[in-house]
Every structure is written in C-alpha cells, then in structure tokens.
Amino acid sequence: MFGVLAGALAVARRRFVVVQVTGPSMEPAYRSGDRVLVRRVAGSKLGRGQVVVFEAAAGGRWRTGPLPAPKDAKWLIKRVAALPGDPVPPAVNAPEGALVPAGRLVVIGDGPLSADSRHWGYLPADRVLGVVVRRLSPAPGPAAPEGS
Template identity: 50%
Template sequence: MTPVLLVLLVLLASALGGCAVTAARRTLRVVEVHGESMEPGLRSGDRVLVRRLRPGRPGRSRGRVRRGDVVVISRVGPGEGFALDGGTNLVIKRAAAVAGDPIPPGFEALGETRVPPGRLFVLGDNPSRSTDSRHWGLLPETRITGVVLRRLHG
C-alpha cells in the first residue's frame, strides 16, 4: 500500500468516526435521575441512556412511544416532577397509556374513555412520590423529548 493511499484511508476513517459520533450525539444522550418518583426501577443518581425524539406536530402521532416505555418529558409546570441531567427542565415517567388506549381504571375523571390522538397518560412507578397525569391530566405528545433505552451501570 502506498503512503498516499494509507494517509487517505486514515483520513477517511477519521471522518467516518467523527460522523458516527455526531450522529450518536443527535440521537442519544445520557441523563442522571434525581428524585424518587420512578423507584424502585430507577433511583436518584442512576444514569440512563435516552433516545432523543425529534419534535412532532400536535395531533400527529410520532409512533415512537409505546405503552410501558419510560419517557423523558419537558417539565409540565414550575416545581412539578423532578429534574434530570443536572437540573434541566425535564421529568421522567412511564407511558401508562398512549393514543387510542383506554384510560386506566380509576382515572375516568379526566373526562375521556380513551387517550385522544397526540396525547399521553403518564405515571411514576412510585405513586406516593410522583407528580404525573393524576395531577397534570393528559399530556401533549410533543412534550416527550426522549425514550429511556436502559439504565447504565457504574
């Protein structure tokens, strides 16, 4: 292999590696959990890998959040939920029902029998320590900024 070809291959590999890192940063992020609302599955101090979601249009399902997913939500209001990622305005909850799903039993006071398109019903895994759809009602799907892929170890 000629030195020129070797240099070109090294430059190409570096460029591809840089593109891969940039793409990963656009689609993934690591956040640290603060608070008790998702215990015992996620505890304060845990770090989670999150797949970012592109902003969607209201009323149009993005098809990326499924019932049971743990989701990252832009903060609903002052002092509600808990912060992630060093105090940013995000909360983490479980998608208990998504568009088209029946409203979970006991929550009929929301005035709906099914979750309407573009909405989401979220709950914390630790109900006694969670502020969620029981307080906020149905959330716009556009508030979802990401889906937790997994908890990271040490």
C-alpha cells in the same frame, strides 16, 4: 478512518442524550442520581410500558414549539400507561369510558411518590425527548428524597 468515527459520533450525539434522574417517582426501576441513556423518539412513536423522558411543564403549563436543548430544560421520567385512542386508566381523573386524545399520553411513575398524569392530566406527546434505553450508572447509596 477519523472522518467515519467523527461522523458516527455526531450522529450518536443527535440521536442519544444522557439524563440524570432526580426524585423517587420511578423507584425501584430508577433511583434519584441514576444516569440514563435516552434515545430521541417522537412522541407518536411510543409504546405502552416504555419509560420516557419529557420536558416538565413550566408554571403548570405545557410549552409549545420545539423542545429545548437537553441542558436547557427540566426533564421528568415516567412510564407510558396509555397512548392516543386507548381508554384512560381508572387512576386518571377522566369521565368513565374516555379515550386518550390524539397527540396526548398518559404517563405514570412506578413509585408511590409520583406527580404524573394522575395529578396534571395528559402529557402532550410533542414534549417527549425520548425513550430510556438503559441505566448508565446507578445512584450511589440510598435514594435521596428529592422532587419527582
């Protein structure tokens, strides 16, 4: 019985990650200090409207290669607004009629104070850690004004 439980726990730890939200970019859905459960999903398996966690760009540039361990990176949380092949939303700086390129996503925060695809363009889909499944614990007290 212990072996089955240990195996199930090992699979769950590889498939799920807990991330803490920092900043107001996803208010009111998620506030700074909230802890969320994230199911690891490849960027190619996402849907419009899903809330995703992804690796932040380092020095204004997206990294390449495998994602770092969850504890070793800065993670951002935003909502998927457009997938590859979709029209680019009007709020994003792109030529009229442009489509989201293959391997890229448009992500936008729910709150008015969000740095997102409206500021830095397309998100490489391979930088996505996963999809938010649910909030685990609400942030205590009012939201703290931190970075987004």
